[in-house]
Amino acid sequence: MLRNLQKWAQRTALGIGLMSSIYGCGSNNPKNNQITYVPVVEAHVEEEPKEKKVDKLDQLAAIINSVDEAKAYLLSVGYDFEDSNLDDEKSNKSDPPRVSIEDGKAHCFEAVLQVAYFLEDDGFEPLLLTMYTKDKGHSIFLYKENGLYGSIAKSRLKTLESREAVFESVEDLIDSYSDFLPNGERFYRYGVSNLDDLSELRGIDWRTTYQDLHEFNKTAFINNLRSVR
Ligand SMILES: [Ca+2]
Numbered sequence: 001m002l003r004n005l006q007k008w009a010q011r012t013a014l015g016i017g018l019m020s021s022i023y024g025c026g027s028n029n030p031k032n033n034q035i036t037y038v039p040v041v042e043a044h045v046e047e048e049p050k051e052k053k054v055d056k057l058d059q060l061a062a063i064i065n066s067v068d069e070a071k072a073y074l075l076s077v078g079y080d081f082e083d084s085n086l087d088d089e090k091s092n093k094s095d096p097p098r099v100s101i102e103d104g105k106a107h108c109f110e111a112v113l114q115v116a117y118f119l120e121d122d123g124f125e126p127l128l129l130t131m132y133t134k135d136k137g138h139s140i141f142l143y144k145e146n147g148l149y150g151s152i153a154k155s156r157l158k159t160l161e162s163r164e165a166v167f168e169s170v171e172d173l174i175d176s177y178s179d180f181l182p183n184g185e186r187f188y189r190y191g192v193s194n195l196d197d198l199s200e201l202r203g204i205d206w207r208t209t210y211q212d213l214h215e216f217n218k219t220a221f222i223n224n225l226r227s228v229r
């Protein structure tokens with residue numbers, strides 16, 4: 001079963017070639033929509049020992065213990081335009097938490113990984129929701145509260161960031177994002193993935209790796225990719 005999924009994932013990722021273009025993390029006209037955040041995480045110029053980086057990540061995980069705290073944290077860090085470059089998609093990458101935490105900035109998928117790390121010790125499943133237009137995607141952290149769905153998200157567009165848990169279905173939540181896309185575009189396909197399942201498929205632990213997770217991100221295709229009604 002696992003092997004079949006892996007083959008299918010490889011075919012699909014190659015065939016569709018999505019996620020090299022990270023849309024929900026941005027738009028075709030970012031200059032008009034940039035938002036300025038005040039970073040709270042100091043960027044380090046000098047390389048630090050890896051053990052210290054792990055300490056920093058775990059220290060944040062210890063103090064970020066709720067949805068609201070995670071949302072506030074994402075508002076305090078900058079958007080990573082460099083790793084989500086709409087003009088040069090081949091240069092894009094997705095840093096794992098141990099790397100992005102040092103940058104003080106994150107794009108949508110990097111933010112999902114960070115939030116999943118921060119809230120894991122608070123009982124939240126590491127759920128990634130990836131949604132797609134025809135050629136672009138957006139990643140958000142999915143959570144459920146009192147039976148309703150909400151999200152924790154980072155984007156270059158404020159309208160594509162976090163949502164309160166007020167949606168009765170995942171598709172209603174996705175619609176709340178589509179409503180803010182330009183030119184009548186819609187997110188018409190999506191998949192919900194547990195990051196641990198993706199780790200198993202890729203053989204990479206998203207928590208501990210220092211590798212670029214851009215290809216890992218594409219694995220999200222395999223999990224229940226479906227059409228929005
Ligand atoms: Ca925590």
Ligand SMILES: [Ca+2]
Nearest residue numbers: 080083095100
């Ligand atoms: Ca990055």
